[in-house]
Structures are given as C-alpha cells and as structure tokens.
Amino acid sequence: MRAIDVHVHLSTPEVLERDSMRAQKETYFKTSLRAMTAAEMAEMYRRLEMKAVIFVIDKEAGSGDPFIGNDYVAKVASEHPDVFIGFASVDPWKGRTAVRELERALTELGLRGLKLQPATQAFYPNDRQFYSVYEVCAKHRVPVLIHTGHTGIGAGTPGGSGIRLRYTRPIPCIDDVAADFPELTIIGAHPSWPWQEEMLAVALHKANVYMDLSGWSPKYFAPSLIQYANTLLQDKVMFGSDFPVLSPERWLKDFEGAPFKDEVRPKILLENARRVLGLP
Ligand SMILES: [Zn+2]
8 A cells, every 4th residue: 555545535426416515616616516325436546556544524504405415425334445545524504403414424334434515515624613523533543634725616706605615714613623622533624715824833732633635736735844854744744635626646746756764755645644543
C-alpha cells in the first residue's frame, strides 16, 4: 500500500442522482462529475495501491436532498474491504435521531468515523446542542472529519445558493470542539482557505487535531502550508484528494512536484493516516 486517501466522496450514479447541486459543482470545478460504480472506484484505488476513506454526506435538513443512507456506504465498504474504509454521516439537525443513527452506524454497520460538512449541513460545529454527536465518536474512539474553509458547493451562484461560509471557520468552530473533547480525534478537511493560518494554528495547538490536504492541488499550496507540513506539522497532515472533484492521480502528480521533504512524504501519504485511523 502506497497511500491512504482520507477524503473520498462516493460518487456512484445512485449518490449523484440525489445531489441537487451536481450541475453547479460541474460548472464551478470545470469538470464533469463522472459517476463511477462502487466497483469501478474500488478498482481505481486498487490499481493505485491505495486505501480510501469513503463517505456520503447527510445534509437533508439544510439542503432538502435525500440522504442515501449509512447502510449504503457500509455495504460498499464491506464489498471492497481491501480498499475502502467507510465513514458514517449524520445530519446534526436531526437531534436524537442523528445520535442514535451514529451509534448504530459505528456499532452495527461497522463504519469507522464520521464526516460532517457544516456549510451544506448549515450548523456551527461548536454549537453545544450538537455535542452529543461528538460524544458518540469519542466513546467509540473514531475520528470526525469536518469540512473547513471555502466550499465549491454553491460557489458562483447568487447568494452562494444560501450556503454560509461562517460555519467553516477553524477558530472558533474546530478549536472549541477540540478543547471541549480532548479525547476526540478531529480532522479538519482541506487547506482551509481563507483561514489556512487558523487551521495550522489549531493543528499545532491541539494534539487531537489533524488536517487533510484535499480539494487543492499541491501545486497551489501556500508556502506556509508546505513549511508547516515539512516541519512542526509533519505528523499531522494527511493526503486526501476530494475525489471526484480532484483525482488521486492528479493530486499525487502535483505532490511530487511540490517542495516537500523526502522524509516527510511517506508520513503525509500513508503513516499519519494509518495512525489516525488505527490501521495495522
Ligand atoms: Zn469534500
């Protein structure tokens, strides 16, 4: 195994047909979000000698889009256990239903983490009314992957389609949760533009906070991100593609050309994620 891609949106035909923002995303990212069957996605990762953390986001309350369900993600993951690590998703606005569903997803379905997207789910991660969701993750010792920074979803449309960026700011949103749940592993997703320095600071300050480098080509990483990844944060940053928006091949190719230290590269690609996900 060469790498673990910690940020992969399962983009099968069944998932994409439920996404009302698909056309907008294709316009913004200037790419067609080609549906792949789960088997095709698994084959792609197998060929690349990678594992992939897969998920679908439950954003029913904020978006009105129906959620395909954690059972679906668990089924895909269990059909391809050599490559896929399935994460659950719950819509925090569903309250006790969300807490119960997360408990079920982590125990009965065997999912191994939680994905949250505060922009499309329209919630402040540090709002205490949603804290029971983190309690479940902490209890089962699984990480929570939380989107941070700008999102391509809604970008370029009037009013950003009602999506607010204020939910995605690392300080206080991620910093508060990390302080209140020191036993919870949090992965802040993406370089977190325009608050990248805040995300670096939180990862530096809180031992339980990590970052994934998904959604951006390493070609465009800011010098400070590369500097911290090469030094103080070398055990805390992880490769993620944000497939299907960015392919793992493209990310890796641009990573090779970026000025990362040779001894740090395997940590970013593989070792940090292996530790955070508790893989052998
Ligand atoms: Zn993503």
